[in-house]
Amino acid sequence: MNNKDLFISFKNKLMEIHRLQSAVGLLHWDMQTYMPPAGARERSDTIATLAALIHDKFTSVKFEKELKTLRQKQDLNAREKSIINEVWRDFSRQKKLPRDFVKELARASSEGHAIWVEARKKSNFKLFQPQLEKLIQLKRKEAQLVGFKESPYDALIDVFEPRMTAAELSPIFYELREFLVPLVKKIRSSKVKPKKSLIRGDFPIAEQKKFSEKVIAKIGFNLERGRLDTAVHPFCIQFHPHDVRITTRYNTEDLLYCLTSVIHEAGHALYEQGILPENFGTPLGESISLGVHESQSRLWENIVGRSIPFWQFFYPLLQKTFPTPFSKVSLRYFYQVVNSVKSSFIRTEADEVTYNLHIILRFEIEKELIEGSIEVKDLPKIWNAKVKELLGLNVPNDAKGVLQDVHWSEGLFGYFPTYTLGNLYAAQFYEAAKRDIPKLEERISRGHFQPLLKWLRENIHIHGKFYSADELVRKVTGKPLTAEPFIKYIKSKYSKIYRI
Ligand code: CO
Numbered sequence: 001m002n003n004k005d006l007f008i009s010f011k012n013k014l015m016e017i018h019r020l021q022s023a024v025g026l027l028h029w030d031m032q033t034y035m036p037p038a039g040a041r042e043r044s045d046t047i048a049t050l051a052a053l054i055h056d057k058f059t060s061v062k063f064e065k066e067l068k069t070l071r072q073k074q075d076l077n078a079r080e081k082s083i084i085n086e087v088w089r090d091f092s093r094q095k096k097l098p099r100d101f102v103k104e105l106a107r108a109s110s111e112g113h114a115i116w117v118e119a120r121k122k123s124n125f126k127l128f129q130p131q132l133e134k135l136i137q138l139k140r141k142e143a144q145l146v147g148f149k150e151s152p153y154d155a156l157i158d159v160f161e162p163r164m165t166a167a168e169l170s171p172i173f174y175e176l177r178e179f180l181v182p183l184v185k186k187i188r189s190s191k192v193k194p195k196k197s198l199i200r201g202d203f204p205i206a207e208q209k210k211f212s213e214k215v216i217a218k219i220g221f222n223l224e225r226g227r228l229d230t231a232v233h234p235f236c237i238q239f240h241p242h243d244v245r246i247t248t249r250y251n252t253e254d255l256l257y258c259l260t261s262v263i264h265e266a267g268h269a270l271y272e273q274g275i276l277p278e279n280f281g282t283p284l285g286e287s288i289s290l291g292v293h294e295s296q297s298r299l300w301e302n303i304v305g306r307s308i309p310f311w312q313f314f315y316p317l318l319q320k321t322f323p324t325p326f327s328k329v330s331l332r333y334f335y336q337v338v339n340s341v342k343s344s345f346i347r348t349e350a351d352e353v354t355y356n357l358h359i360i361l362r363f364e365i366e367k368e369l370i371e372g373s374i375e376v377k378d379l380p381k382i383w384n385a386k387v388k389e390l391l392g393l394n395v396p397n398d399a400k401g402v403l404q405d406v407h408w409s410e411g412l413f414g415y416f417p418t419y420t421l422g423n424l425y426a427a428q429f430y431e432a433a434k435r436d437i438p439k440l441e442e443r444i445s446r447g448h449f450q451p452l453l454k455w456l457r458e459n460i461h462i463h464g465k466f467y468s469a470d471e472l473v474r475k476v477t478g479k480p481l482t483a484e485p486f487i488k489y490i491k492s493k494y495s496k497i498y499r500i
Contacts (some may be wrong), residue, residue, distance in 0.1 A: 003073055007080055010066045015281035020054045022239040029245055032231045059094065067091060073096050079284060079466065085282035087464050089162070093418060093455040096145050103386065105138050109411040116409030125380045132408060133376045138371055139413050143370065153370040156414035160290040161421060163468055166367050169417055172424070175483045180357055180389060183494070187341045187353070188392070190498040194300035194336040196254075198451065201325045207249045208258050211321050215259065215314060216266040219300060220453040222247075222273055236268035236297075239279055244272040255322065256338065260301055267300030270453065274461025284464035290415070292423025292469050295429060296456065302352045302423075303430050303489065304452070306355065309445035313478050339497055343391040345400040352423070353490060357390040359420040362405075366413050425473065427486035429460070432477040 001009065018397045027047055035043060042247050057063065112131050119128035143152035209228065217223055231247035238244040246265035251257040271287060279285035287293045304310050311331060319326040322360060326334070341351045347358040365382060368374040383402040384395040395401035407415055409474070434440050437451045444452065459476045473481050494500070 003075060006066060006070060007076070010063075010070055011282060012084075013063055013066070013470045014410075017054055017057050018285075020050055020057070020282040023237055024050050024054070025237050030239050032233075032235070033229045033247060044249075058091070064091070072106060082466050083282045083284060093146055093159075096147070097142065098145075101138075101141070101145065105142065105411060108135055108138055109409075112409040112411065113406070116403070116406065120399050120403045122405065123397045125398040125402055128403065128409070129376055129379075132379075135408065135411050136376060136413075138413060140372070141368060145291055151367065151371055153367045156370060157417060158414070160415050160418050161469065162289055163470065164289075164291070164417070164421070169363065169421075172481065172483050173363055173417075173420065173478065176420070176424075176487070177360050177390070179483070179487050179490075180353065184341070184343060184354055184357070186500045187494065187498050188343070190500050192336070192498045194333070194340040196337055196340065198329055199255070199325055199334065199337050200253050201255070201322060203252055203255045204320060205252065207321065208250055208252075208255060211255075211318070212259055212262040214317070216262060216269075218314075218447060219263075219266065219304075219449045220272070221266045221269055226269055227272055227422070228262065231296045234265050236265045236272065238269075238272040238275075239258075241273055241275045241277050241285075244269045260305065263305040264297045264301035267297035270300070270456070271296040271461050274453075274457045275464060276462050279464050284466055286465050288463075288465055288467070288472060289421075291420035291471050292420030292425055292460070292472070294418055295425035296460070298352075299426040299430055299456075303426055304444065306335075306352070307308075307441070307444070308335055309441040311335055311338070312445040313447040325419070336497055339493070341494065343393055344406055345387070345393060345395060353494060354391060355424060356420045359416050360414040361390055363420075366416065370413060421481075424481060424483055424486050427489045428473060428477050428479070428481065429456075431485040432459075 024047055027043060027050075032039070033044055064426050067084070067087060070080075076084065108131070112135055115127050115131045119125065139156060140152055143155035146155045146158075148155040149165075151166045157164050157169075213223065213228055213443065216228070225242045226246065228243040229245065229247050230249060232249060234246070234248045236244065236246045246262065246269050248258050248262045248265065270363060271293060275285050275287075277285075308331075311334065315326075315331045315334060329337075339351070341353045344350055347355070347362075350358055361383070364386070365374070365379070369376065369379075380398055380402050387393050387395050387401065398492075407413075433452060433455050437443070437455055440452060443449075460472065463472065467475060470480065473479070
């Protein structure tokens with residue numbers, strides 16, 4: 001086979017794998033939206049069957065042979081090389097993990113989830129401790145099997161944020177911590193105390209959905225290539241750039257509960273709808289990393305969706321749609337409420353300032369757990385001390401503390417940092433967008449979102465995995481990742497809101 005034919009044959013195999021993955025994705029989506037409860041068991045079996053099929057295709061002798069041959073070819077173009085390199089990264093990691101190990105980890109993770117649910121319900125960490133110890137042993141073993149240069153934690157971060165390391169993250173997160181802790185203290189003692197109760201009301205779900213769809217359609221979410229449905233947890237899932245779905249949940253008294261999460265998920269969806277269909281099935285049709293993905297959701301949800309220009313455009317529509325309570329609330333006051341900052345126990349309920357402290361806490365703990373410098377049995381004590389230090393709060397129980405997140409119970413270690421990376425990338429990208437697009441915020445205030453979306457498409461979305469996160473950030477912003485743009489953004493925004 002010549003190069004061209006070999007590459008086509010290989011690409012077809014990738015496409016087949018990807019289509020199977022889309023089918024699994026659709027089954028998952030259905031499971032969380034419309035599936036009747038009694039369908040759960042059979043559905044899990046169907047998904048497991050398909051997952052085994054995908055695994056067999058990805059590790060077949062023929063697939064491996066073609067991949068290895070293509071790796072040796074010198075005359076591939078840059079895009080073809082990038083595809084081969086990225087698939088190889090994935091493939092060689094999987095190859096290093098013995099089948100029995102993968103099975104054991106999968107079992108420990110699904111058991112872990114059930115045990116965690118019970119432990120959280122009873123707010124008793126001791127019930128979860130033995131399983132968490134087991135999971136950490138397995139994750140440390142995974143790191144040994146995969147290999148790493150400095151910290152075993154690096155081998156785990158790599159799954160979610162390829163090529164990122166703890167050594168690179170530590171100084172950036174430290175700088176952020178040193179900035180945020182005193183800022184949160186200052187905000188706490190400010191006289192400005194926006195009252196959320198003023199924007200409470202009675203918002204019928206159907207009306208909320210209609211309004212949310214208007215907002216996301218206006219910023220560029222294509223409803224011909226996507227849907228908005230209801231699920232317990234908001235998420236975004238894609239089967240193809242022409243079929244990208246998001247979900248939300250509703251609170252009839254609090255409109256922002258739904259709206260902000262819809263804008264967040266729409267930010268993820270805009271990334272997926274911006275992937276080039278011709279790259280579907282290859283790494284060039286995939287997002288760079290979870291951190292870069294999260295940068296898109298945070299950029300739209302927070303930097304744009306909680307800004308004055310954004311609401312200058314949308315607030316009149318909001319007041320018209322829901323005259324009670326908004327006709328009596330000024331745009332200024334609404335803006336303050338939307339951006340109110342308050343330390344809280346629960347990460348998922350945190351605002352954009354305190355959120356990162358929740359992540360820094362988890363990052364510091366995870367790193368030490370995996371490196372073995374702290375022990376699982378001491379976790380509640382360590383957790384509570386850090387919450388006191390970072391957020392100034394006394395944790396009342398394990399459910400509101402160390403047991404609140406699902407991630408560790410499912411063996412997801414190295415995932416948390418991507419949330420804060422998302423905030424940092426978002427601020428750095430947005431700073432570059434403002435540099436490149438004249439009068440960006442004035443345009444946003446007139447409802448012109450196209451220039452920003454076009455910029456994100458051209459600079460980020462269409463590239464897929466062609467650049468690494470580090471290469472892309474340098475290329476687009478002229479600098480490596482730093483906390484500086486985020487710190488500048490937060491400082492300027494919140495010093496005005498809280499007059500500090
Ligand atoms: Co997100």
